[in-house]
Amino acid sequence: xxxxxxxxxxxxxxxxxxxxxxxxxxxxxxxxxxxxxxxxxxxxxxxxxxxxxxxxxxxxxxxxxxxxxxxxxxxxxxxxxxxxxxxxxxxxxxxxxxxxxxxxxxxxxxxxxxxxxxxxxxxxxxxxxxxxxxxxxxxxxxxxxxxxxxxxxxxxxxxxxxxxxxxxxxxxxxxxxxxxxxxxxxxxxxxxxxxxxxxxxxxxxxxxxxxxxxxxxxxxxxxxxxxxxxxxxxxxxxxxxxxxxxxxxxxxxxxxxxxxxxxxxxxxxxxxxxxxxxxxxxxxxxxxxxxxxxxxxxxxxxxxxxxxxxxxxxxxxxxxxxxxxxxxxxxxxxxxxxxxxxxxxxxxxxxxxxxxxxxxxxxxxxxxxxxxxxx
Numbered sequence: 001x002x003x004x005x006x007x008x009x010x011x012x013x014x015x016x017x018x019x020x021x022x023x024x025x026x027x028x029x030x031x032x033x034x035x036x037x038x039x040x041x042x043x044x045x046x047x048x049x050x051x052x053x054x055x056x057x058x059x060x061x062x063x064x065x066x067x068x069x070x071x072x073x074x075x076x077x078x079x080x081x082x083x084x085x086x087x088x089x090x091x092x093x094x095x096x097x098x099x100x101x102x103x104x105x106x107x108x109x110x111x112x113x114x115x116x117x118x119x120x121x122x123x124x125x126x127x128x129x130x131x132x133x134x135x136x137x138x139x140x141x142x143x144x145x146x147x148x149x150x151x152x153x154x155x156x157x158x159x160x161x162x163x164x165x166x167x168x169x170x171x172x173x174x175x176x177x178x179x180x181x182x183x184x185x186x187x188x189x190x191x192x193x194x195x196x197x198x199x200x201x202x203x204x205x206x207x208x209x210x211x212x213x214x215x216x217x218x219x220x221x222x223x224x225x226x227x228x229x230x231x232x233x234x235x236x237x238x239x240x241x242x243x244x245x246x247x248x249x250x251x252x253x254x255x256x257x258x259x260x261x262x263x264x265x266x267x268x269x270x271x272x273x274x275x276x277x278x279x280x281x282x283x284x285x286x287x288x289x290x291x292x293x294x295x296x297x298x299x300x301x302x303x304x305x306x307x308x309x310x311x312x313x314x315x316x317x318x319x320x321x322x323x324x325x326x327x328x329x330x331x332x333x334x335x336x337x338x339x340x341x342x343x344x345x346x347x348x349x350x351x352x353x354x355x356x357x358x359x360x361x362x363x364x365x366x367x368x369x370x371x372x373x374x375x
Contacts, residue, residue, distance in 0.1 A: 001323065002316050004028055005153035008142055009122075010165050011312050012036070015288025015305025016158030017113035018059055022313035023156075024122040025060075031145070031152075032117065035159075039114050043106030044185035044266050045218025047210050047296070050093030050100050056267070057094050058310050063076025064112045071099030072196025080203045084238045085319035088104030093372055101197065101299070103210040103218065104189070133168055135282040156312070156324060158305070161271060169281045176271040178228040179295050181348050184221035186210070186238050186257040186265045191251065194263055203246040209255065218257055219244075220296075224352035228269050232321035236265040236316035270295040270348065272309040274341045277334055281328040287312060292337040297347040298367050300340050307375050308333060336375070343367045 005028045010015045012034030020032040048056070048065070056062045077086035090100030117124065125144075132143035133155060157165025160175050190211050200207040201308050206222040221243050232241065236261065244256050259265070274294040280285045288305030295301075312329050319325040343363055350360045 002319060002322065005316065005322075005354075006189035007031070007154045007156060008033065008140075008150065009156045009158055011157070011159035011288075011290075012039070012114075012124070012126075013041070013158060013164075013288065014109070014113060014302050015308055016156070017110070018306045018309035019156050019287060019312060020056075020117045020122040020124075021059055021113070021120045022309045023316070024117070024120040024246075026313045026317055027156075027317070028313075030120075030122040031131070031150075032124045033124055033128040034124065034126050035129050039126070041107045042189050042266070042350045044264055045103050045210060045212045045220070046106050046109065046302060047102065047299040048102045048109075049219075049299040049303060049368075049371065050091060050158065052300060052306060053094035053102055053375075055303050055306035055310060055375075056167055059113075059116065059306060061112050061116050062094060062098065064116075065102060065104060065109065066098065068108050068112065069102050069104030070215070072211065072214055073100045075101075075197040075199065078249060080247045080249065081252065081257050085201075091372065093286070099120055099196075101146055103197075105212055105218075128163070130168075132320060133165075133284060135284060137282065140283050147339050152159040153283065154316070157284065157286045158288050159290055161273060161289045161293045163286065165192050165284070166275070166286055166290050169286065170275070171283055173275055176273040176274065176293060179270040179345060179348050180352055181270045181295065182223045182224060182225045182231075183268050183296060184219075184223060184243065184266070185268075186219040186240060186259060186263055187216055187293075188219060188255050188263065190217035190365070191239050191254055192217055194251065198251065200247055201250065205243045207244065207247060207252070208252070216232065217225050218245040220369055222270075222297075222351055222365070225269075232268045234265060237261065237263065239267075240265055271339055272345055274332070274338055277330050278327075279330050279333075283322050285312070285329065290343055294341045295344045295348050297344040297351075298340055298364070298371065299345075300371055304337055304340060307336075311375060336370070339367065339370055 287308035
């Protein structure tokens with residue numbers, strides 16, 4: 001077991017916050033730095049699958065998640081006109097008394113994790129980045145953006161898809177790749193009949209809704225796109241409406257009627273990245289999207305980052321050297337993350353090209369089975 005370490009976590013997203021929580025609870029002196037001067041996360045809703053709910057339970061925030069979000073035990077699949085063609089029960093992986101899946105506003109989940117991080121004893125510095133890392137084998141000297149310098153035993157790069165830590169560690173690392181789909185998100189009022197996830201298939205774009213609170217739900221659209229073109233703010237609402245037009249289900253008619261100039265509508269290209277091993281160099285390690293970014297087809301991207309934080313803390317506790325802990329962390333995480341990134345990418349291709357439905361269902365089912373296994 002490694003004695004208490006001074007650990008720097010770079011990045012205040014879900015994986016960075018989870019790492020600060022788990023490391024502080026394990027007895028390490030954790031400092032998290034975040035580029036933004038405020039605790040703010042953009043985004044609309046996020047779907048959280050059963051394995052990710054299990055991770056939130058390990059971190060200690062599952063009750064808070066359901067206090068502020070929503071959950072359900074099944075998923076309905078419909079044709080564009082509203083005819084149900086499938087309904088799937090989601091197993092209760094996190095706890096027998098908790099729904100199998102959930103959804104919440106991204107900023108709300110971010111604040112839940114911030115509150116837990118501050119309660120754990122971890123420290124935080126906002127408006128701060130790293131401009132240099134020097135690992136001498138016994139520790140890491142870190143130069144911060146304000147010119148100050150700190151020395152740490154371990155540095156965790158949790159700074160997302162465009163990770164500057166990854167660029168410092170592995171300048172020749174592969175770059176994120178555009179998947180051929182764009183992700184649309186919007187928040188609208190939730191009608192009483194929508195109590196869990198509903199997905200519409202058969203239109204040019206896959207569309208779904210998921211409750212995020214007692215009175216709201218978020219709309220998600222996976223749009224096939226040949227090129228990664230920019231979408232201007234003035235295009236967001238009309239382009240989303242056009243994607244929803246082929247759906248005549250009365251529920252979707254209500255969604256379209258609710259969308260107006262005041263609605264929160266967001267668009268992001270779907271990118272993916274799988275960094276080959278190693279994910280660490282010396283005493284610096286990458287977690288979350290900095291090492292493995294996935295498209296949302298398995299609702300597992302955020303959960304993988306949460307799991308990274310849990311496993312990293314466990315391996316630091318189980319080994320006598322930082323290098324041994326980092327190597328064990330990578331071995332536990334790589335195949336699981338590879339499966340999610342690659343299978344999600346394939347699911348996206350099948351969606352975009354309207355591939356064989358039996359292949360899609362089989363791959364999705366197998367992926368969920370693997371995700372349900374112990375981490």
